[in-house]
Amino acid sequence: MLKNIHIILIGVALLIGLNAFINTVFSILATLVLMLSWIAFNVFSIKHSLFLKSICRIPTKEKTVFLSFDDGPSDRFTPRVLDTLNRNNIKALFFCIGKYAELYPELIHRISDEGHQIGNHTYSHTWQNAFNPSEVIEAEIKRSNDKLFNLLGYKTNLFRPPFGITNQSIAKALKVSGMCSIGWDIRSFDTIIKDPQKLISRICGKLRPGSIILLHDNMEITSLILDELIETIQKKGYKIVPLPEQ
Numbered sequence: 001m002l003k004n005i006h007i008i009l010i011g012v013a014l015l016i017g018l019n020a021f022i023n024t025v026f027s028i029l030a031t032l033v034l035m036l037s038w039i040a041f042n043v044f045s046i047k048h049s050l051f052l053k054s055i056c057r058i059p060t061k062e063k064t065v066f067l068s069f070d071d072g073p074s075d076r077f078t079p080r081v082l083d084t085l086n087r088n089n090i091k092a093l094f095f096c097i098g099k100y101a102e103l104y105p106e107l108i109h110r111i112s113d114e115g116h117q118i119g120n121h122t123y124s125h126t127w128q129n130a131f132n133p134s135e136v137i138e139a140e141i142k143r144s145n146d147k148l149f150n151l152l153g154y155k156t157n158l159f160r161p162p163f164g165i166t167n168q169s170i171a172k173a174l175k176v177s178g179m180c181s182i183g184w185d186i187r188s189f190d191t192i193i194k195d196p197q198k199l200i201s202r203i204c205g206k207l208r209p210g211s212i213i214l215l216h217d218n219m220e221i222t223s224l225i226l227d228e229l230i231e232t233i234q235k236k237g238y239k240i241v242p243l244p245e246q
């Protein structure tokens, strides 16, 4: 009987030990998942990033909004976007990729000559910059800034992080380069949504005073809906104005 009690006690001790072990492993895994989710949230959410403060909306009570176009210039669609903006007498903000500025210098001149603002969207717009050290990102920003300076004769201080990704290296590179990060509070998803009406409704359903709208001037759908988008925004009582100096 005494021998049996020993076995039962050892069994209970083993069960308690196993339970504690499983609880510890589970706690470690849960903590890891929470930490990774927190890092991912900060890296991918430009509005909530703790690494880098970006201007995602201009504080105002006026019904004014701002149009921004990323990823150009595109020889296929940027001219149509510019024609539409001109026809409607709207000034916008273009975050240009350095390698395309190099390919289409005449479009950079046209954007600037027609009164729009130009910002830096890195030279290569590569995913790798999410993992590159700050020196590499700094070089990317400088290469693009130099290109734009050579074409325009002035330096832009506006920067938009590709894919909205922010981290410590990007924050450091921007600080050293003296650049101001401009985000958005309305992501149009014009790179994904194929239905023009759905795209317009999505954007116009989210308008708030001071909203910065993210569009892409290298997307055909964006160039096609722009007239109607501007009309719908204006019908809702909003004015589309240039971004204030930063």
Ligand SMILES: [Zn+2]
Binding pocket: 070, 071, 121, 125, 162, 163
């Ligand atoms: Zn981009």
